[in-house]
């Protein structure tokens with residue numbers, strides 16, 4: 436191959452994919468990986484990766500960017516700051532949520548998020564819809580239109596009065612998703628259990644931020660995961676359980692996945708790094724650590740790590756939900772309000788990969804290959820980004836070049852987001868991404884932003900890859916066992 440065949444050559448580094456670790460050079464042409472070989476000459480641009488790890492860029496599968504909550508609080512990050520922060524954190528693409536509020540058409544939702552994302556994102560993006568109003572038009576026309584556009588996944592809620600669909604609504608959306616090969620994602624917490632806890636705590640005047648963690652019991656997640664999986668089994672539809680925070684919840688995922696159910700799940704760094712003690716701070720400070728489901732305890736952290744090691748989770752996502760510690764965010768409803776009036780969520784899109792690398796790979800809990808699977812490759816497969824998530828000829832040149840030895844104390848400056856705090860502040864983290872490419876273009880170079888606003892492209896995604904998940908056939912939906920009733924979706 437002639438020297439001028441490549442636009443860029445990354446040389447001298449150690450490539451890590453979800454399966455292999457080896458020394459090789461990467462030749463990039465027209466945004467794609469054109470060659471991987473022991474040694475490659477040429478390249479208009481040559482990037483020296485000696486001593487570095489060269490990994491697929493992270494795919495952030497769970498982030499809230501330029502999103503109004505159902506109570507009308509806007510996230511601090513828009514598609515510019517959110518994507519910049521993601522890129523500094525080693526990501527080359529992300530899939531934030533595009534949220535439907537009740538009464539809104541999904542066509543309008545997609546148009547609104549296109550306006551927010553296209554002129555601003557510095558990395559490639561797609562959306563998961565949030566469906567809060569499954570009207571007949573949504574189910575029969577708007578969801579199928581979104582799927583056809585390559586928005587092949589959406590989230591629903593089992594909690595929050597303004598969002599939760601009820602079991603019947605869940606069955607309806609699962610049925611539509613199954614029919615079109617799309618993926619339903621679920622926030623699983625029992626709404627009535629949480630509301631009952633809220634009442635009990637309020638009656639005793641226990642309304643400081645730390646009681647948020649008490650108000651959402653582990654049992655509320657366990658019950659709702661069990662119910663969500665059961666509903667999905669009835670219609671044999673694929674289901675993705677987001678932000679699993681409990682040992683019991685993870686155990687259900689493991690058991691049902693092993694039984695062949697079309698089930699996927701993620702956990703998040705905050706459930707491994709933080710505990711409810713972090714909410715126990717003077718005044719309102721604990722609000723910075725409020726997310727739903729809440730962070731738990733050290734025992735749960737150990738259990739979740741074991742599940743990561745055993746392969747229970749498809750991915751570790753940030754659930755970046757940035758609300759500043761001021762009147763635009765956490766204190767939107769006042770400086771001294773009860774916890775139910777404080778926005779749920781915390782930032783973390785820049786810390787997901789460095790934190791997981793440091794605590795996972797450097798500390799010997801997971802291999803670098805598992806790290807790549809959990810942060811990029813699996814998300815690419817499940818969310819249908821078929822040209823991303825690996826390093827091989829033909830794939831998009833979405834690559835993060837890491838210094839595995841660099842040690843830094845985490846600070847807000849490292850986040851490059853629009854936040855005024857990071858819950859990871861002060862932690863010592865070893866292993867940082869230094870340079871990130873997306874479709875062959877350098878986005879971050881040696882920890883300097885070089886990309887232009889709006890260069891990221893929308894990625895039309897394929898439908899979920901269900902290889903190895905035979906599913907579940909309820910006897911009552913099987914014509915061979917239900918007197919021939921043809922009622923299965």
Ligand code: DUC
Nearest residue numbers: 622727754756779780
């Ligand atoms: N769910 C999320 O996924 N993020 C923030 C809050 C919530 O309820």
Ligand code: ZN
Nearest residue numbers: 622677678727
């Ligand atoms: Zn959620």
Ligand code: ZN
Nearest residue numbers: 497499754756
């Ligand atoms: Zn979220």
